[in-house]
Amino acid sequence: MEKTLEKIKLLCAQALAQDKLITFLTGAGISAESGVPTYRGTDGIWVEGSRNYKPEEFATLRFFKENPAEVWKFVLYRKVSFRDLQPNAGHLALASTEVLLPNNFRLITQNIDRLHIKAGNTQAKVLEIHGNMETVRCSEECSMDVYPFPLDIGTAPYDAKMITQQWEQLKCPDCGSLMRPNVLMFDEYYNERLYKQESAIEAALNTGVLFVVGTSGATNLPHHIASTATYRGSSLVDINIADSAFTDMATSEPDKLVLRGTSGDILPQIKQLIQALV
Missing domain, CATH: 3.30.1600 (SIR2/SIRT2 'Small Domain')
Incomplete structure (x- = not known):
């Protein structure tokens, strides 16, 4: 783990030197640690x-x-x-990371629970690609x-x-x-007005390191975001408790990394290594 984190630190340093984004793509896994039931289980x-x-x-x-x-x-x-339900250590680490990277942070989330906002992330830096449960x-x-x-x-x-x-x-x-x-319902399409599709792709195009956290990649746009980012040269870090659709992307090149464990354990460590860079 320590060696892997050192490599991630180097990749983040390179991305920031190039004024690239550090982007986090989150799914149900991060909220499951707060007690949110997973939708597909x-x-x-x-x-x-x-x-x-x-x-x-x-x-x-x-x-x-x-x-x-x-x-x-x-x-x-x-x-x-x-x-x-309350934000967990993973949510709080991402809120702190946004503060550390005011100009180089994006958070793209599939979650509709708004725990990222509750943790302290700002709406301007959070792209809720599946909508949320606070609006109608x-x-x-x-x-x-x-x-x-x-x-x-x-x-x-x-x-x-x-x-x-x-x-x-x-x-x-x-x-x-x-x-x-x-x-977003299963028989509907992504769009920019409601689900920030274009903003998410734009973020992917400008990302230097993409952290995929607690998502299996079972829906269209998250997989496209990861594919776009890696095609443009982004490093991809897969943070999940098990292999997913992102695992092959994360291991296909030397710069792609896999961390197995809970986001509540791993994201605070990612925040600490980024803190050492700024």
Whole structure:
């Protein structure tokens, strides 16, 4: 580990000397250490009555249009489960790293829990490529507006019934249609306005070292970000507890590195080595 960290330190020093970005791409693994259920595991399956809905089935716009109550019940259940969770050592290390690198830091996250913001990262440096659970928008896209999550919903203890008052609060203020969570669904496409696709690719093009943290690369854009960064000469550091779609990229050249362990253990060490450079 010590030898690997020394090599990472050298690569970061080279990137900063060239005025390149140090970029972190994070996924569910970093938030799992705070107690956030992983979306693709068995804890991500939604049970309604006697039926189990898998994420690939109910987390689609098509399913939302046909069964809005089931989707909103799951969203409220999940939002309440996020309510009291706190950032862990990995989140806090990234917040400190942003302070160390005010002009050379980017954080691209697949997570919708906003724990990075809660830890202290700034919205200007965080690209939430799957949206977040703190905002909603019109399901009919009557306008370009994104609204804060209704204050009175998703804060009380979870109740499986959608009461009249909740439905009223979930109406679009412009056209009266039902609001939807401002998150990317499985049958939707990335874009810049909502999911910062172009900003994420631009960051990848200007990255000197890309740290991939707690993500398997199962979705399109994260894999494209890593491919773009490495194609442009970025070093890639894979920080995961197991091999993933990024592992081959991380080991294909001498400058690609793999660190196995939890982000809560490894990211504070990365922060320390960057601190020694600035």
